[in-house]
């Protein structure tokens with residue numbers, strides 16, 4: 001059986017598409033497109049291959065799933081059951097992580113907007129670390145920690161120095177001095193970790209290297225003012241597992257270890273915060289061709305409102321109704337948002353014959369599609385989870401109305 005999109009849980013068998021152990025045509029008979037499918041076994045598989053690689057290079061590492069990649073409770077539940085930690089950016093994600101049962105000592109919480117309630121809930125539950133994206137948040141954290149009479153561990157997010165990046169703290173002399181004063185006056189916090197996340201979809205070591213160079217620079221600056229952090233958090237940024245095969249991941253992770261060694265950097269633990277790598281290729285859309293124009297523009301019944309460019313997915317398109325045909329004719333896929341900008345892919349190799357009503361399988365839509373989706377007034381898709389030969393509906397727009405977190 002031939003794999004589709006490099007995914008071992010998506011196969012062609014006698015002109016049919018097999019999703020894990022279920023034929024796609026059986027699902028299509030029962031449900032109207034568009035819908036979204038997640039593959040539980042692929043998520044577990046991705047986690048296993050990630051941990052396998054990291055554990056072969058690092059003795060002391062921790063891994064936190066970045067909830068923003070996909071915050072559906074059923075997805076986060078699977079990840080929790082694999083004993084991965086949670087990295088949450090906001091109060092709704094923090095509440096969800098606690099509700100699902102991530103142990104508080106496996107939760108890292110922090111983002112560009114940290115309302116007092118988020119700090120309070122983090123400290124009350126004694127989560128592992130609060131991540132400070134700006135220095136003023138440290139004062140706020142200290143005040144709440146004082147009330148609870150505890151010392152709160154803090155991770156500082158430094159600016160990755162990627163061109164134009166606005167996230168995280170830039171440690172110029174002024175900010176260093178400010179931090180030095182803060183740590184003398186704030187007795188209820190302890191700076192334990194430093195974080196820099198470079199970008200998503202990092203596909204070569206050079207990009208990881210830039211991130212690590214930033215971390216090393218910041219560590220030096222910190223030690224000048226007497227802060228010796230124990231742990232290093234390099235964030236996420238790994239592409240979909242089908243895009244970054246395990247041997248390539250292994251090379252990158254090995255190089256990451258080596259660069260720290262070359263610079264004689266001592267640390268207790270290294271943290272990773274993958275999002276896309278775990279869930280990206282575990283999600284697929286099933287859509288339908290609404291119209292085909294003479295110049296091979298195919299209009300699908302999904303669009304950038306639910307499959308947004310912002311998500312930066314490595315989208316792949318297959319004619320599920322004609323999967324036996326070779327896919328070698330450049331085709332442009334357009335969405336249903338009424339703007340010329342709703343282009344899903346330009347000149348993508350697709351079956352020469354295509355017609356209205358053909359079902360299209362769009363792979364690698366598991367990460368960030370839902371997070372970045374917007375409120376354009378179309379119905380939300382049904383969402384299913386497949387494991388072996390079991391299909392479970394995990395979101396029904398007619399009943400639940402919305403999948404966003406509150």
Ligand SMILES: Cc1ncc(COP(=O)(O)O)c(C=O)c1O
Nearest residue numbers: 066197200236237273274275276
């Ligand atoms: C701090 C941090 N960690 C982890 C991630 C997850 O990134 P990815 O899904 O690319 O692995 C992000 C994404 O923006 C992030 O900002």
